[in-house]
């Protein structure tokens with residue numbers, strides 16, 4: 088089998104593998120699933136970012152964990168083949184790609200697991216690493232009236248893909264990121280071994296794989312904590328002119344106990360202008376809502392701030408009870424009273440809210456254009472400086488899409504995982520979700536991202552990139568900081584030849600790993 092693999096690899100440096108070689112490869116790997124040649128234009132060679140294109144050797148559609156283990160083992164018996172798990176390819180910088188290697192389409196395994204468990208009275212769902220969160224949501228709610236506790240804003244992302252990063256949304260202040268809401272994983276390591284791991288069993292692999300950027304193993308199954316699903320959500324947006332007031336209220340809400348705050352807290356910065364994408368029109372939740380700029384104080388600056396919150400409730404709750412609960416929470420906040428927008432939507436509709444944006448963007452042709460996105464975790468101690476220079480000056484006209492900003496609590500993140508955070512107890516996620524239909528060139532926007540990171544470094548801000556992307560080992564070392572040694576040790580244990588997730592560009596494929 089390896090002889091055959093070797094021949095195909097040597098013969099195919101310049102183009103995709105011919106059909107007959109694909110079938111030879113398939114036979115030699117002895118897969119239950121299928122294999123396709125890896126042309127540069129196929130899904131395996133591109134991602135949502137649209138900034139990187141590389142040609143894999145082949146795209147594998149495994150039927151299950153055994154197939155995945157076989158592919159990794161086969162790669163390990165060559166001198167240079169790599170393997171990238173591809174979730175839904177929603178990375179920005181080629182993280183799920185494998186130049187000349189195998190790309191595993193995890194989506195082909197999405198149906199493999201879906202089992203409800205009750206352990207010590209708590210509910211969990213076992214799902215495939217290749218399942219989309221939106222399917223987990225729909226199935227859990229419709230079948231069991233239960234739902235995961237911690238989400239991402241957009242749910243056409245895979246379970247394994249977000250768990251390899253963190254998985255953050257407006258519930259993370261209470262429950263932590265998605266990586267804090269799983270209790271067991273099944274993982275295929277870089278040695279091709281299938282291992283079940285948890286806090287008490289193979290714990291180094293469990294914590295290492297969570298936020299591990301795909302470096303330690305391919306997550307084929309995850310056990311996710313569930314809670315009773317509410318029926319409805321009161322979704323609210325309120326506007327601020329002053330950053331200090333916005334952050335004071337957001338931090339107040341995320342530090343309250345359950346029952347004393349909203350169930351979801353996020354926020355965004357928008358341009359103080361009538362620009363349809365970046366300005367006032369981006370705030371209302373419904374076409375019937377009107378954003379009246381006459382209510383903006385004269386003292387307002389180049390940008391404004393929107394706090395976005397939501398409260399869960401049940402169909403059986405009386406409207407007046409919900410109104411009272413919402414008013415009690417809102418009356419403690421210092422937003423512009425007449426710039427408040429609210430909507431009642433079903434829980435599932437709320438969680439699928441970005442799907443509508445996707446459909447709209449697809450209709451406009453913006454979904455498939457490049458997305459030079461930048462995500463940063465910034466400590467509370469640095470966020471005022473960041474606002475003053477980056478939001479109010481560099482990005483005052485917007486980025487052609489949302490500029491999210493909301494606080495998170497470090498204590499809700501498990502420091503045993505591979506996720507890297509800034510130091511402060513409260514830190515903010517800042518997400519610059521750029522859409523580039525026909526404005527400035529992509530290169531300019533990528534350069535602006537670099538300029539922002541360079542400025543953060545120059546000013547010595549306490550920050551870490553989320554969904555990080557670096558080209559040099561020095562930068563990766565700096566990113567991991569005092570966690571670098573632990574990360575390298577874990578890599579050495581579970582993927583000693585650096586076969587997995589080569590698109591992250593952290594380690595080079597080798598026979599032995601050198602720290």
Ligand code: FAD
Nearest residue numbers: 174175176177178216239240241245247248254255301306
């Ligand atoms: P991919 O992009 O396919 O893979 C990401 C990395 O994980 C790659 O290195 C890949 O090799 C590895 N990988 C994939 N599957 C596995 C697996 N099963 N086991 C091990 N490694 C694996 N993130 C948030 O936290 N919150 C958000 O609200 C949020 N919203 C988003 C909205 C949009 C429109 C987009 C495009 C992205 C958003 N993200 C968000 C980022 C998202 O979490 C990342 O893109 C993440 O990589 C998940 O995407 P994916 O499943 O497509 O994974």
